[in-house]
Amino acid sequence: MTNINISRKLRIAIAGLGFGKKIHLEALKESDYLIPTTIYHYKKEKGPSLEKETGLNFYHDWGKLVKSKDIDGIIIATSPESRFKLAKEALENNKHLLLEKPVALTSEEIEELQRISLINNLSVCVDFEYRAVPLFLQTKKIIDENILGKIYLIKLDWLMGSRSDPKRAWNWYSLREKGGGVIGALGTHAFDMLNWFFGESIKVSGKISTSINERSLSNSSKILEVTSEDICIANLEITNYDSALIPCQVSLSSISKNGRGFSLEVYGSEGSLFLSSENQKDYVHGFNLKFSNKEDKTYNLPADPLYNFEKTWSDGRIAPVKRIHNLWAESINNQTPVIPGLSEGLTSQRVCEAIRRSSESGISIKI
Incomplete structure (x- = not known):
């Protein structure tokens, strides 16, 4: 409220x-x-x-x-x-x-x-804005209430196809120096939600790459180089509020044609949590949340009505x-x-920069 x-x-x-x-x-x-x-x-x-x-x-x-x-x-x-x-x-x-x-x-x-x-x-x-989505708020509540117990492993895949068509025109997104690339588009959100859910990332190693290296200008035959990454694979060490270290694996892609979309898997001593959506154009419609307990029974979890929107639009964003x-x-x-x-923006940006440095140097980076 x-x-x-x-x-x-x-x-x-x-x-x-x-x-x-x-x-x-x-x-x-x-x-x-x-x-x-x-x-x-x-x-x-x-x-x-x-x-x-x-x-x-x-x-x-x-x-x-x-x-x-x-x-x-x-x-x-x-x-x-x-x-x-x-x-x-x-x-x-x-x-x-x-x-x-x-x-x-x-x-x-x-x-x-x-x-x-x-x-x-x-x-x-x-x-x-993912911090305002009902099922993300429900996920945060479950984690904070320690329903999963000790968290052993986090896996976040965000495999999108927005730039999988090599005929898609060149624009600012194609240039790393202009802030283009999958790290800026998806990584900033991903690393913010990991910090919000679990705690601070203190060490990262990563690899970024560009799969589609050239694109043509719109309405032109001129071909320009693409310098921004369309793939990012990262391993993070996250320290939670109990000072425990949690390993986390992140895969980001903007060129995965018919990719699985968003998938967050959290494995703990008391159960596992799965938050996912194959809808590549909407923040709300298509998400589902599942919980698997120690007896391996899996349940679909709705959001607490407290978190629901008073109104939704055809465009859930x-x-x-x-x-x-x-x-x-x-x-x-x-x-x-x-x-x-800005504090949250800065935390996310530092992880993004550490991944770039790790990819360039081949070593893990402490944040």
């Missing part, structure tokens, strides 16, 4: 015409605490059509947008390369932020955003994003820290 002292809805701007317009804007339209007022894109010529389509004010000048007294907070859902610069300027002008992940390209950039937000007493939420919006609004209005925030 969200506990918000509200005198008026907070006025929100959106930067990003992909996930920002498709998901964040739709969630904002249903919010009791936030109201969308502004949409941003750096191309001025997009203004008339965007204003007509969304009914929002349009800005193409970021400097003017962040200085506007008619905006309380900004959702930044642009490509990763630009997020740090946009977020830094917004924080310097006292705007609360909700950031997509990866939050920035380096942990040093995230630390800089932390510093500015703390100085200016601003709320910065990170859209780790909107409901958990709306729930994250509520956490952000609560933080702003009550002047309290927000989780998930």
Whole structure:
């Protein structure tokens, strides 16, 4: 239950015409605490059509947008390369932020955003929306209540086919230096949920690779190199809140045609837990949770009704994003820290960077 002292809805701007317009804007339209007022894109010529389509004010000048007294907070859902610069300027002008992940390209950039937000007493939420999905919350409850006993092994596979077609056009996702790749797309979520469920990753070894090395520009015969990874295999040592070390294996892929989707397996002394979904386009529809006890009896587990959404959409991504919006609004209005925030974003980013270093060096990396 969200506990918000509200005198008026907070006025929100959106930067990003992909996930920002498709998901964040739709969630904002249903919010009791936030109201969308502004949409941003750096191309001025997009203004008339965007204003007509969304009914929002349009800005193409970021400097003017962040200085506007008619905006309380900004959702930044642009490509990763630009997020740090946009977020830094917004924080310097006292705007609360909700950031997509990866939050920035380096942990040093995230630390800089932390510093500015703390100085200016601003709320910065990170859209780790799996923390808001009912069956993920149910999984967290089971783990926290020690129903599995001592955890022996964690295995997380996330095998997607979004980029399995070699004819898919080259774009920013194809460049590692622009924040593209499966680690940024899936790994940031995966390492956040592992930290949330089980504890801190203290040592990693990993291997990343690029299976499809070239792609053509859209509507062009020009072929460009792909530098971002589409496969990541990692072994993690996780220390839980009892200081026990738990081995964890993670496999991430964006080129697994007809892949199994998301699968989390947790094996403990008192039972095993299986959270999975083959639905590759939705955060909610298609997930199921199973528990196997010491007698090897397996049960399907529904989510506690407390965790269910008041409303779901045909696109299930909107409901958990709306729930994250509520956490952000609560933080702003009550002047309290927000989780998930920059601290969680930084923890996830450090694991991502350690895996890259391990892949390059061939050795395990302590975090």
